[in-house]
Amino acid sequence: MARVLIIDDRPMTVRGIWRYLRNHGYDVEVATSGGGGLQMARRKIPDVILLNVTLPGLSGLDVLQELLRDRDPAFKRIPVIMLSAANTEAEAVQALDLGAQDYILKPVKLTVFAARLRMALRVKFNQEALERANEYLLTLSSIDPLTQTFNRRRFYELATRELAKAQRFQRELSAIMIDADHFKALNDRFGHALGDKALCMLADVLRKSCRDIDIIARMGGEEFAVCCPETNLGGAMQLAERIRRGIEVASFNLGPGTVRVTVSVGVATLCDIDRSVDSLLERADRMMYRAKQGGRNRVVGA
Numbered sequence: 001m002a003r004v005l006i007i008d009d010r011p012m013t014v015r016g017i018w019r020y021l022r023n024h025g026y027d028v029e030v031a032t033s034g035g036g037g038l039q040m041a042r043r044k045i046p047d048v049i050l051l052n053v054t055l056p057g058l059s060g061l062d063v064l065q066e067l068l069r070d071r072d073p074a075f076k077r078i079p080v081i082m083l084s085a086a087n088t089e090a091e092a093v094q095a096l097d098l099g100a101q102d103y104i105l106k107p108v109k110l111t112v113f114a115a116r117l118r119m120a121l122r123v124k125f126n127q128e129a130l131e132r133a134n135e136y137l138l139t140l141s142s143i144d145p146l147t148q149t150f151n152r153r154r155f156y157e158l159a160t161r162e163l164a165k166a167q168r169f170q171r172e173l174s175a176i177m178i179d180a181d182h183f184k185a186l187n188d189r190f191g192h193a194l195g196d197k198a199l200c201m202l203a204d205v206l207r208k209s210c211r212d213i214d215i216i217a218r219m220g221g222e223e224f225a226v227c228c229p230e231t232n233l234g235g236a237m238q239l240a241e242r243i244r245r246g247i248e249v250a251s252f253n254l255g256p257g258t259v260r261v262t263v264s265v266g267v268a269t270l271c272d273i274d275r276s277v278d279s280l281l282e283r284a285d286r287m288m289y290r291a292k293q294g295g296r297n298r299v300v301g302a
């Protein structure tokens, strides 16, 4: 049921509209001042606002501007239909230019009014559907479908922002590279499906081990990265060891008998020479290869 908020200081003049909307299944509320209307709208966001231009105190146009200036995007998106008895072109132009969805003269012809109300609602619902679709597409383009961690592209976007913040405010930042050991052999021996399950297990351990503000991503294949804001080398080494150990332990529950997954982990921390996420990751990557060369299932950092 669409929710309509009428803001009009003389409710008698909108009684016809009110009755019509109630009879046609709308959920209608009436406020008699601009300020009161804004409060009501904030308490429960309406699908559309019918707003009289002339009001005591805050005028209808003031209310419209308040709505459009609001920080809450849901508030800004409420379509506003202005109602006016003035019949001046200038007022209509001003209201529409400010951002009103429509401008209707009183006395209102109910059937035409209802059609314009339906149109305003259609525009709003279509816009909401579009925003949901955009959000979904953004998720698809940012998330690795197998492990539900960020993908490489999104990792770079988020880590670049963190790096800029860390450099600007002289904060610490570290990166951890995690690569599964002998993953080819695991796939060959137990099958690709178990390999996939192992990657999901790795991602679960990463999620459980890291802070909410850490950025976890699958960089490709059997390689993951974590970007840790506000974390120095010591902290990142501790986290890396927790991850390594967590994976070793979780791998006992992965599958039948002898399936085991371990990881080699490289850690690097931001220093003055770093100009990009790449240079930090390259160092973490080099550390990870040292971990491989050192016998795997270990953490190396510098």
Ligand SMILES: Nc1nc2c(ncn2[C@@H]2O[C@H](COP(=O)(O)OP(=O)(O)OP(=O)(O)O)[C@@H](O)[C@H]2O)c(=O)[nH]1
Residues within 6 Å of the ligand: 146, 179, 180, 181, 182, 183, 184, 185, 187, 191, 192, 193, 194, 195, 196, 199, 220, 221, 222, 292, 296
């Ligand atoms: N199951 C599964 N396997 C994958 C996926 N992506 C990459 N792989 C496999 O991961 C393996 C990586 O092998 P390599 O790069 O040779 O490394 P490794 O066998 O782990 O050896 P080391 O890294 O030296 O310990 C390859 O066999 C890839 O096919 C995936 O999404 N699912």
